Structure formats: structure tokens, C-alpha cells
Amino acid sequence: MRIGTGYDIHRLGPERKLVLGGLEIPFDRGLIGHSDGDAVLHAITDAALGAAGLPDIGELFPDDDPAFAGADSAVLLAAAMGRVRERGLEVGNVDLNVIAERPKLKPYKIAMRDRIAAILEVEPERVSVKAKTREKLGAVGRNEAIEVHCVILLEERSR
Numbered sequence: 001m002r003i004g005t006g007y008d009i010h011r012l013g014p015e016r017k018l019v020l021g022g023l024e025i026p027f028d029r030g031l032i033g034h035s036d037g038d039a040v041l042h043a044i045t046d047a048a049l050g051a052a053g054l055p056d057i058g059e060l061f062p063d064d065d066p067a068f069a070g071a072d073s074a075v076l077l078a079a080a081m082g083r084v085r086e087r088g089l090e091v092g093n094v095d096l097n098v099i100a101e102r103p104k105l106k107p108y109k110i111a112m113r114d115r116i117a118a119i120l121e122v123e124p125e126r127v128s129v130k131a132k133t134r135e136k137l138g139a140v141g142r143n144e145a146i147e148v149h150c151v152i153l154l155e156e157r158s159r
Contacts, residue, residue, distance in 0.1 A: 002089065004051025006043035006150035012143065020098065020105070020146070021112030021129065022074045022119060027103045031146060034063035038073035040098055040129075043150035044116065045073070045080045048091070051154045052084045074119050081120060084154065092153035093126045099140050099147040105131035 012018075016030025021040040031037030045057045054060075060083075061068050061076050068076070081091075094116065098105055105112075109129045117124040134141035 001092065001156075002051040002053075002154045004047040004049070004152045004154065006045065006047030006050065006152070007148065008039040008042040008046070009140075009145050009147040010037045010039045011139075011145050018103070019073070020108070021096075022115040023108060023112055025103060025105075025108055035061070035068055035071040035076065036073050039146055039148045040096060040112070040116070040150075041073035041077045041119070043096070043148040044094060044120075044152065045077045047094070047150040047152040048077075048084050048154065049080055051152055052087050052089055054080075054083055054087070074115075077119050085157070088157050089154040090157045091120050091122045091126060092155045093128070094120065094153075095128045095130075095151045097130050097132055097149040099132045099134055099149070101133050101136065101141055101143045 010031035010033050012029040013032040014029055018025045018027040018030040019036045019038045113127045113129045114124050117127045139145045140147050
């Protein structure tokens, strides 16, 4: 078994769609990033790559490469998972904390879990999505950013 951790934070800004966990969530602002800014999928990608002993998301999909401008983070995660599977590993489970003051994410947690499971090609029961706030502390608490923490367990594929 291999365990990886992932973390991401993006500022919120105007004239951007809010994409979290592969879902477009109605909100007046979105996450600023070179790709679609999906901090949830970025954290999962880094956790999986780290657990597999592969280069991190910034090395594989650099933010100064025009090829990844506006990229769908689901496509990037799927590509990273292809590399993980080449190493003979599969997802045991994923545990996520999505930290945002607004929008309230409770109504989207199940759909987010299901979308992440589909991207990872695992059963939804292997994915946990928890929504937290920063109790109005720091940039996330001031509703300037959204932060994500992820832990992933990878297991050797049974033969």
C-alpha cells in the first residue's frame, strides 16, 4: 500500500466558472488558475502522483505551458491516473476536505463524489468528500479562496 497527500488552494475571481470535483457549481466567482482551476481534482492528482512516486502536477502539467491553458482538470487527473496504473497501482480510497466559506457545498457533495469516482474509475464508496469552512479566518474565511486537502491510498493491483 502507498499513501499520498495532496493540497491545493486557488483564489476566487470574477468572470470564471466555479469548477470543483469536476462539477460546475453556480456561484458569482470562480477559481483562478492556468487550467480550469479545479482545486479538488488538482489535490487528488498530486496525492496520487506522490503515492506512486511520480513527478507532481506542476512538473507534468506546468502552468507556463500554453497547452494546459484552460485545461479540463478531469482530463489531467485521468492522464495522471494512467501513469499510476502503469506502475501497477489502483485507488483504494480517497478522502477529501474542501474548505470554503461560500458557496455552501453540502448540496454538491454526493454529485462531486460520484464524478470523482467516475474519473478515477472506482466505486463511489471509495471517495469521501467533506465540506468545511475556515470560520471566517484567513483568505478562505474572507471568501477570497478555496482550499483542498486530500489523502489517497493506492494498492498494488491484484493479478
